[in-house]
Amino acid sequence: MSLxxxxxxxxxxxxxxxxxxxxxxxxxxxxxLFVYICILMGNVLILALFATDQDLHKPMYFVIxxxxxxxxxxxxxxxxxxxxxxWFQAGAISFTGCFVQMYFVHYxxxxxxxxxxxxxxxxxxxxxxxLRYPLIIKNSTIHILCATAWITxxxxxxxxxIRAYPxxxxxxxxxxxxxxDHISITTLACTDxxxxxxxxxxxxxxxxxxxxxxxxxxxxxxIRAVFKIATTQGRxxxxxxCSGQLIIIALYFLPRCFIYLSSYIGIVFSPDVRIVIIxxxxxxxxxxxxxxxxxxxxxxxxxxxxxxxxSTAPKKENVFTLSQ
Numbered sequence: 414m415s416l417x418x419x420x421x422x423x424x425x426x427x428x429x430x431x432x433x434x435x436x437x438x439x440x441x442x443x444x445x446l447f448v449y450i451c452i453l454m455g456n457v458l459i460l461a462l463f464a465t466d467q468d469l470h471k472p473m474y475f476v477i478x479x480x481x482x483x484x485x486x487x488x489x490x491x492x493x494x495x496x497x498x499x500w501f502q503a504g505a506i507s508f509t510g511c512f513v514q515m516y517f518v519h520y521x522x523x524x525x526x527x528x529x530x531x532x533x534x535x536x537x538x539x540x541x542x543x544l545r546y547p548l549i550i551k552n553s554t555i556h557i558l559c560a561t562a563w564i565t566x567x568x569x570x571x572x573x574x575i576r577a578y579p580x581x582x583x584x585x586x587x588x589x590x591x592x593x594d595h596i597s598i599t600t601l602a603c604t605d606x607x608x609x610x611x612x613x614x615x616x617x618x619x620x621x622x623x624x625x626x627x628x629x630x631x632x633x634x635x636i637r638a639v640f641k642i643a644t645t646q647g648r649x650x651x652x653x654x655c656s657g658q659l660i661i662i663a664l665y666f667l668p669r670c671f672i673y674l675s676s677y678i679g680i681v682f683s684p685d686v687r688i689v690i691i692x693x694x695x696x697x698x699x700x701x702x703x704x705x706x707x708x709x710x711x712x713x714x715x716x717x718x719x720x721x722x723x724s725t726a727p728k729k730e731n732v733f734t735l736s737q
Contacts, residue, residue: 422582425511425598427504428589429495432685442499448696449492455703456481459713466716472555473535474713477706479559480528480661484699487521490514491592491695511593512578518594519570523620525698527562529662530624531555536655537631541638569616576609577602589684591692617673625666632659657709661702668694 433441459481463469494514498504506514535555539546573595580602590597595613599606635655642648672690675682682690706713 422508422586422601424505424507425586425588425593425601427494427498427506427591427593428587429498429504429591430685430688431589432683438499438502442496445492445496445499448700449488449496452484452488452492452696452699455700456485458717459703459706462713462716462720465720469712469716470552471712472550472552473532474710475552475555476528476532476535476559477710477713479562480525480532480702483521483524483528484702487518487525488696488699490517490521495591506593511588511598512574515577515593515595515598516570516574518592519573520566523566523570524562525665526620526624527566528559529658529665530627531558531562532658533624533628533631533662534558536658537635539654540635540651566620569620573613573616576612580604580606580609589688591688614673621666621669621673625670628662628666657705660705660709661698664694664698664701 430441459477463474463478491514494504494506535550538549542549577595577599580599581604582601583603585601588597588601596610599609599613602609632655639648639651642651668690672687672694707717708714
C-alpha cells in the first residue's frame with residue numbers, strides 16, 4: 414500500500430473474536446469476567462498463604478511466588494479491556510496505550526518462561542544433587558535468579574515495541590485479537606512487515622526454546638537419576654515431586670510452540686480458532702496453577718488445611734458452649 418493512502422492513526426479498536434455474533438457478547442464477557450475473578454482469587458490465596466505462613470518461605474515457594482505475581486499482572490494487563498469491549502462495547506484503545514499493552518503482554522510472557530526455567534533448575538538440583546541442594550539453592554540464590562529474570566526480560570519486548578511504534582499505520586485500525594500484541598499491530602502497518610516480524614519471531618523462539626531446551630535437558634537428567642533409585646516406591650515418590658511442575662510447564666510451552674510454528678509448517682487456522690487457542694494458553698495456566706499448587710505441593714496443601722481448620726475451630730467451640 415502506498416504511503417499516500419495512509420492516515421494518522423490515533424487509536425485502535427480491539428475486535429476480539431471476529432466471527433462472534435452480538436447476541437453472544439454478554440455471555441463471552443461474563444465468561445471472561447469469571448475467568449479473571451478465578452485467576453485473582455486463586456493467585457491472591459497463594460499470596461496470602463505465603464505471607465502468613467513462615468513454613469512456605471523456602472526456595473521453591475519463592476519461585477512459585479514470582480510466577481503467581483507474573484500471572485496476576487499478565488491477566489490484569491489483558492482481560493479488563495476485552496471484558497469492557499464485549500460488556501460495554503468499549504473496544505477503543507489509544508495508540509500509545511496499545512503499544513504499552515503490547516510491551517507488558519510480551520514482557521510478562523518472557524518472565525513466565527524464565528521463572529519456569531528457574532523452577533526446573535530447582536528440581537534438577539534437588540533430585541540430581543540432593544546433598545548439595547541446601548548449599549546451592551538458597552533463598553538468596555532464588556532471589557537473585559528471579560530478579561535477573563524480571564530485569565533481563567525487559568530488553569527484547571522493549572526492542573520489539575521501539576521498532577514497531579514508528580511504523581506508518583493505515584486507516585484500518587481494527588486489531589483482530591483480544592489484546593494488543595506484535596503480530597496484530599504490525600499487520601496494520603502500511604509497509605512490508607518482514608523486516609520487523611522476523612526479529613520478533615526470533616525473539617519469541619529464543620524466549621520459548623531457550624528455557625524449554627534447558628527444562629527438557631534437566632528433566633532428562635532427572636529421569637535418569639530416578640531410574641537409579643532402587644525401589645519402585647522411591648522412584649514414584651521422587652517423580653511425584655515434579656508432577657505439578659510438569660503440568661505447569663506443559664500448559665505454558667506446548668500450545669505456544671504449536672501456535673508459533675504452525676504458520677511456518679503450513680497449518681492454517683481461522684482467526685477465531687487461532688484466537689481461542691491463544692486465549693486458552695494465555696489464561697488457562699494462571700487459572701489452573703493455583704489448583705496445582707494446592708493439590709500437588711505438600712507444604713501449600715498443609716498450609717491451606719491448617720488455615721481452614723483454624724477458621725472453623727472457633728465456630729465449633731461456640732456451638733459447644735451454647736449446647737452446654
